[in-house]
Amino acid sequence: MTATFAQQEAPAGTGRGSGSGGPRPYRWSAWGFTAPGVLIVAVLLYLPFLWTTFLSFTRYNGLGSPEWAGLDNYQAMFSDPALLTSLRNTALWVAGTIIVPVGFGLLIAVLTYNMRFGAWFRLPFLIPYAISGVAVGVIWSFILQSGGALSQALDTVGVPGADSRWLLDAPLNTFVMILAAAWQASGVNALLFVIGLQSIPKEPVEAARVDGASGWRLFRSILWPMLRPLTTVVVGLSIVASLKTFDVVWVMTQGGPGRSSETLAITMYRETFVDSRYGLGGAVSVFLTVVTLTASIAYLRRQLSERKAL
Amino acid sequence: MKTSTKFAIASVAAGALLLTACGDDSDDDGDNTSGGGGAGGGEESVESSGTLSFYTDKAAWEPQFDRVSEVSEDEIGFDLDFTGYSDSDAYTAFIKQSFRTDEKPTLFTWHTGDKLGELVDEGLVAPTSEIWSEAISNGDIPADLEQYYTYDGEQYCVPLHVSYWVMYYNTHVFDEHGLQPPQTWDDLINIADTLAAEGVPAFYQTNILFSFVWFQTLLAGSDPDLYEALATGEASYTDPGVVAAMEQWREMMEAGYFSDPGAADDPQVLLNNGDVAMLNFGTFFTGALNELGMVSGEDYDLFVIPNVDPSLEQTSLIVESGPLCAAEEADDRAEALNYFDWWVTADAQSAWADARGDVSFNPGAEVNDERLADLGEQAGSDDVRLIERYFEATPPSVLTVALDEFGAFVTNPGDPMPHLEAIQAEAEAHWANQ
Numbered sequence: 001m002t003a004t005f006a007q008q009e010a011p012a013g014t015g016r017g018s019g020s021g022g023p024r025p026y027r028w029s030a031w032g033f034t035a036p037g038v039l040i041v042a043v044l045l046y047l048p049f050l051w052t053t054f055l056s057f058t059r060y061n062g063l064g065s066p067e068w069a070g071l072d073n074y075q076a077m078f079s080d081p082a083l084l085t086s087l088r089n090t091a092l093w094v095a096g097t098i099i100v101p102v103g104f105g106l107l108i109a110v111l112t113y114n115m116r117f118g119a120w121f122r123l124p125f126l127i128p129y130a131i132s133g134v135a136v137g138v139i140w141s142f143i144l145q146s147g148g149a150l151s152q153a154l155d156t157v158g159v160p161g162a163d164s165r166w167l168l169d170a171p172l173n174t175f176v177m178i179l180a181a182a183w184q185a186s187g188v189n190a191l192l193f194v195i196g197l198q199s200i201p202k203e204p205v206e207a208a209r210v211d212g213a214s215g216w217r218l219f220r221s222i223l224w225p226m227l228r229p230l231t232t233v234v235v236g237l238s239i240v241a242s243l244k245t246f247d248v249v250w251v252m253t254q255g256g257p258g259r260s261s262e263t264l265a266i267t268m269y270r271e272t273f274v275d276s277r278y279g280l281g282g283a284v285s286v287f288l289t290v291v292t293l294t295a296s297i298a299y300l301r302r303q304l305s306e307r308k309a310l
Numbered sequence: 311m312k313t314s315t316k317f318a319i320a321s322v323a324a325g326a327l328l329l330t331a332c333g334d335d336s337d338d339d340g341d342n343t344s345g346g347g348g349a350g351g352g353e354e355s356v357e358s359s360g361t362l363s364f365y366t367d368k369a370a371w372e373p374q375f376d377r378v379s380e381v382s383e384d385e386i387g388f389d390l391d392f393t394g395y396s397d398s399d400a401y402t403a404f405i406k407q408s409f410r411t412d413e414k415p416t417l418f419t420w421h422t423g424d425k426l427g428e429l430v431d432e433g434l435v436a437p438t439s440e441i442w443s444e445a446i447s448n449g450d451i452p453a454d455l456e457q458y459y460t461y462d463g464e465q466y467c468v469p470l471h472v473s474y475w476v477m478y479y480n481t482h483v484f485d486e487h488g489l490q491p492p493q494t495w496d497d498l499i500n501i502a503d504t505l506a507a508e509g510v511p512a513f514y515q516t517n518i519l520f521s522f523v524w525f526q527t528l529l530a531g532s533d534p535d536l537y538e539a540l541a542t543g544e545a546s547y548t549d550p551g552v553v554a555a556m557e558q559w560r561e562m563m564e565a566g567y568f569s570d571p572g573a574a575d576d577p578q579v580l581l582n583n584g585d586v587a588m589l590n591f592g593t594f595f596t597g598a599l600n601e602l603g604m605v606s607g608e609d610y611d612l613f614v615i616p617n618v619d620p621s622l623e624q625t626s627l628i629v630e631s632g633p634l635c636a637a638e639e640a641d642d643r644a645e646a647l648n649y650f651d652w653w654v655t656a657d658a659q660s661a662w663a664d665a666r667g668d669v670s671f672n673p674g675a676e677v678n679d680e681r682l683a684d685l686g687e688q689a690g691s692d693d694v695r696l697i698e699r700y701f702e703a704t705p706p707s708v709l710t711v712a713l714d715e716f717g718a719f720v721t722n723p724g725d726p727m728p729h730l731e732a733i734q735a736e737a738e739a740h741w742a743n744q
Binding site for chain 2: 061063142146147148167169254256257258259270272274277
């Protein structure tokens with residue numbers, strides 16, 4: 001503290017150029033202002049992650065002290081056939097989330113962004129975004145359960161499929177849950193794409209139109225390439241969101257029946273809180289983090305390097 | 311603003327946050343007992359009145375706990391500060407974590423079997439041997455229950471409740487089809503056949519959580535010794551007797567006796583609507599039926615499920631008993647144990663049985679529903695063999711796998727062996743570590 005006060009007494013600006021971060025008193029006050037944020041991030045994000053990583057190398061049931069177990073949890077995780085199912089379902093969620101809500105959002109955006117009253121057409125798609133994932137799960141459970149609203153509707157109009165066991169048969173249950181999640185996410189993706197479309201300069205579009213381009217040709221050659229930066233963001237966010245899919249699945253099937261619709265996030269929760277195997281849950285958590293980071297970094301790197309090449 | 315002023319503000323803000331983040335509750339001792347005798351926490355200062363914090367995963371039972379709390383306040387000066395969780399997993403994690411804090415749960419509900427054993431091993435729950443010995447000697451608790459609460463010769467916790475697993479049935483559905491409660495297993499199958507022919511599912515079944523119910527009924531009703539040997543690891547899930555029970559279960563599903571295991575409707579609603587004719591459930595379920603306005607003896611009734619094997623000398627009756635525990639290091643531990651002294655009495659249990667509409671573990675408690683009162687007497691007779699519910703009898707790691715496998719089996723009935731082998735693999739891993 002003595003040193004600190006000594007520095008404060010120095011005239012402002014005298015330290016400029018003496019270091020890379022500006023005058024020393026200024027640097028100290030900058031540290032002071034950033035400290036609360038740094039502290040919050042450290043205490044709420046880094047510490048729990050380090051603790052989880054530590055737990056993943058231990059045997060711990062939530063009571064007493066963790067016992068060191070080396071790589072046992074990782075060995076148990078990779079030798080569990082349920083992890084393969086979980087990985088497969090997570091991959092389905094990633095692919096499904098990119099294809100359905102991103103694709104559907106783009107379609108809504110392209111069809112409505114230039115349309116009169118387009119915002120009113122988009123509004124109904126945006127409303128589901130206002131409710132939580134748990135509420136989405138509850139609503140769709142009533143629709144998709146055996147003998148539920150969908151089965152009754154199909155039965156009433158005489159369309160085949162009324163006997164389908166939407167949430168009981170794998171991988172059908174994962175597919176329908178992806179659609180349920182898409183119902184919520186498509187609207188916000190459409191909104192983001194509309195923002196992207198509206199930020200495209202008018203000149204190249206007009207020039208293309210003068211050259212006779214329209215419809216699909218205009219979209220493929222002009223709009224789509226110019227939407228690229230925003231598509232990168234939307235797809236990147238969707239990948240991360242789908243890798244940690246939890247709420248909709250937990251509410252609708254709890255990962256069942258027989259662990260058939262489990263995702264990695266469900267496996268993590270189940271091992272930790274249902275089975276009280278905190279070490280194994282920690283191992284799944286670390287694995288999920290590695291998968292998410294690897295997928296995100298790989299995707300962004302690829303996109304950015306392609307942009308540079310352009 | 312001068313740089314020094316900015317620095318001072320920033321330092322104060324950072325310091326305040328650090329203090330907030332690092333502060334513990336060690337100076338809050340006076341707040342966590344609400345007058346329940348927490349001052350000083352010493353065994354010497356036992357309060358004669360106050361409020362005891364009480365945690366449970368039975369959030370839906372809050373009105374019943376409130377009624378009993380009023381009675382206890384009148385009789386012994388202590389009431390309960392109720393905190394209910396509706397998610398059992400979140401509750402389990404909360405209780406475990408609370409033992410690491412200064413806010414130990416004074417009173418809390420838990421599960422018998424290995425789950426209570428975990429807490430006992432860590433010395434986290436208060437022993438109750440004296441309460442048990444006195445309650446058994448004066449007839450407040452049947453001696454049969456002691457085994458479920460005994461670890462290394464000492465008792466822990468007291469029974470919160472006892473429920474027997476019986477068959478509830480919709481009387482209107484039975485009347486409509488001219489059916490009478492069965493005396494034998496064959497009678498029960500005849501009833502199921504009659505209902506199946508009319509397109510009415512005889513029995514409720516689900517693939518989530520309660521997927522074990524029919525496994526325990528079929529195995530305990532055909533070979534109770536084998537059922538109990540499974541729980542202790544002395545028998546294998548691939549034993550012929552277990553396989554036979556699973557095969558029988560599959561045949562019953564194929565015969566159309568069961569409701570859709572994926573239906574998300576509440577079972578009490580299904581029974582009330584006549585969408586299923588019978589429910590294999592614990593007597594705690596009576597409260598759920600009464601809340602729907604169904605009247606015992608008029609809209610619904612119950613019977614003890616006959617043994618699958620008629621040659622067995624005693625009728626297998628599944629029993630579950632949930633414990634009410636006190637934390638060993640709770641500030642008001644002594645008051646909690648005094649509360650237990652009252653809880654096991656006939657007066658307290660009469661109030662509890664009345665509030666819950668259930669049986670009580672205390673034979674002296676008044677049970678208003680005459681069917682439940684008869685059941686309580688029957689359960690204490692020599693004709694009945696009480697068998698611990700699968701949920702508590704099975705080690706937790708094996709139970710988790712078994713619930714999944716039974717859930718998968720009822721969803722897609724087929725060859726039971728892959729399911730039994732999966733459960734057995736987990737059982738072997740569990741018992742190898744014991």
